[in-house]
Amino acid sequence: MSEHFWDDPVIILYLLLVIHISDNLWAIYLLLREIHVVYKVQMVPDLIRPYLPQELFEKMRLHKLHKGWFTIVNTMVMVIIMGVLELYFGLYSWLWDVATQCAIAQWMKHEVIVSLIFVFILSIYFWIKSLPGAIYEKLCIPSLHNRQKSSVAAIIVKVIVDIIVGILVTTMMVVALVYLTLWLGVFTALGLYLQSLIITFGLMIIIPFLIDPFLGKRVTLENTNLRTELDNLTKKVEFPTHQVVIIKVHDPSIGSNAFFYGFGCLKRIIIFDGLLLNRGKRDVSDLSPEEIGKGLRDEQVVAVVCHELGHWSHGHFCKTVVTFQVYLIVMLILFTITFSHGPIYEAVGFAPGVQPIIVGFFIIFGFVLTPYLTMANFVMLSLGRCYEYQADKFAFRLGYARELRTALLKLYADNLVFPVTDRCYSSWHDSHPTMIDRLERLDSLLNYGS
Template identity: 60%
Template sequence: MSANFWNDPDHLLHIIITILIVDNLWSLYLLLREIRMVYRVVEVPEVISPYLPQELFERMRKYKLHKSWFTVVNTLVFVITIGVIELYFGFYGWLWNLATKCAVAPWMEHETVVSILFILFLSTYMTIKALPGHLYETYCIPSVQTKYYPPLGKRILKEVIEIILWLMVMIVLVLAIVYSFIAFGNYALLGMYLLSIVFTIILILIVPFLIDPCIGHRVPLEESALRTEMERLTEAVGFPIEQVHIIQVNDPNTGSNAFFYGCCCLKRIVIFDTLLLNRGQRNTSDLLPHEVGKGLRDNQVIAVVSHELGHWMHGHFYRAIILFKIHILLTFLLFALCFSHGPIYQAMGFEPGVQPIIVGFVVMFGFVLTPYTTLANFVLLTNTRHFEYQADSFAYELGYDRDLREALLKLYADNLTYPITDPCYSCWNHTHPTILDRLERLESLERGERFS
């Protein structure tokens, strides 16, 4: 019975449609919980009220509700309804046939060329399908944050360059995937996993040298009370002060941020200049109007750095990589179980025996593996929030709990991050605990409570 069920394309199609509907309805349920929470809280929480005026909080609240209800409608119409229609009528099989018919020359009939055409057609269709929602979100939902855009000519040039680069990356990726499976079959998955490990190592080696030019340019931490306190802190925990970098970001819309990255001699703490009060400048005349007054005082910056040092001391970078590699391994194992199963392709509208490699990737990662990836994402998010709590505890142990609380409050207000969220929604969507949760945890530490 189960074997017949597993080999029946009609049953598999119903399962895939059910996965699509249930996964998105679960996301909508969580979002509706979030919307209910936003409706219930109409006044700014007392703890953050000195940093966030009621008028600004109300604007943030209206923006949150507007965007959330837009997401509900967009998910119901474009993701669920149109998605079910696509699956039921074999859209992906039809699109592959269209790509095949467009292969007019003999050399274009090779699977790699047809795969590239298929991905180009699919990407174009997805862009058109998402365009109404994108336009509404961009022009009909007024942003709370004041954003400054480059001239129209530069924006168009940037879009064109991004499209060209994306096309180049996609073509190379499709060629690599298709040729790998043609040459090695299912062993290609093992090669891809090993290649991902090598790629991760390469990233660890080269990304520290790419951070500065991609984000901005490094500026020296001048002799000041901030540098003196920074030297004292890093010396106390054994972290080299030379690996604390101040980056003057290029994009004025970049939020206040700091992060730890790397390992061994390549480890570093990166601090955006937007984290510093008035971007670390004494003369505020060169700043944009919305930048004046933003940022943290020196003692608050030190508290944030102590939090980042907590990530280093607890080995969060290594642990996150190991956990992610386990996730990738499990994903590839599940992928290998389903990838060569013909009835899945027939359920998607393909003729028996037609199992395009690139379509297998789209279908498996887009639909079949969704239950696993959703649960795995929950586990990964839970882990990252645990890391944040551990880093906060480290800052507390160094005596920076009060300054860290003030820094968190100021950062949330500067970045216009909405402070209210439903706990269940947060568990499934947020990489960081909410500000109220982090403040409560710090207060609990002061009361002598400990958490596993």
């Protein structure tokens, strides 16, 4: 045994197994808490009863229970057990050997080509491993939302396009990561950080121009009364009215939503047409029976927009970007410490001195850094929930708390979000507070002003 545990591949292997098992058992424990809460709640809570029929509530409840138990079984078998076997028996080193043997021509022996072959084989393996669960989920756990039916030809075209796009994106990522590491060596983390900065700020610039074609089509608000109320609100807080955008979404089942993003002249408040009563249409003859009556009244829409203006007023978007940079820097420091450490590669089956770049990324981010990634995600979700409370308080200060309260109740019902959840489960999974917590906080503001 080596003098230090950090240099002993056997100890490192068992540490990786403990990390992998513990992280997933924690996830199962949280889900069991959530399932326990769902079992106990068999009637629609009084708060949401006027907006959610008991029959639909029961359907949502059974769906959540079915999905929960399936996730637990799938995690136990496909994630924990298979993951332990993959690590213990050296799946990644074996697949790397297979990829190396597939590189029959001399030009294919370059690490970039071998890495592409490795990722291709690994992707096929992951797809086969996930196939039983995907089939069961598709056939046995139908969606609560009514989705538009597509023709066979449209489905085939979509699958082909998804495969082509997936291959192109994966190829570009693998080539970029391998070449970046080969060129920069010990400065790889710095290169990754600069690359992430370029991508982050590049997306901030181009996303405003991609919203229309990808999410839906920008439309003019037909409701003149609502348009006037939104104009008055945005002028009150000095937010440009033209940067409040209505999007007619391509997929009607995408749900009712509004969100704020951006900064400076690139900021936007996006309102999905599903948020508006009857999708904002005067003529409801084009709507399906399920869509008629869904959405919010004018004053409730204004309250939701006021909440989004709260995110803008408090600078939540910029704060989130800064927080993400801190998260990224710490992660890359840990990555630098672990990425070149040979015993980690030996722990998963590689011979001493063999450290494939792309395998290193899989092992470090997939197993070694799991404790940090899990805790950092918890912190960022906690900040997100804090921001939601601040945005709600902003709406309260402008006099929209009652309308926002009613809007939240109707939105949860319209979007088929199960209204009751375990607080511990929610704190590790949700970027928004539970409906009950938000309503209690709004009621506190209305009753006590704090």
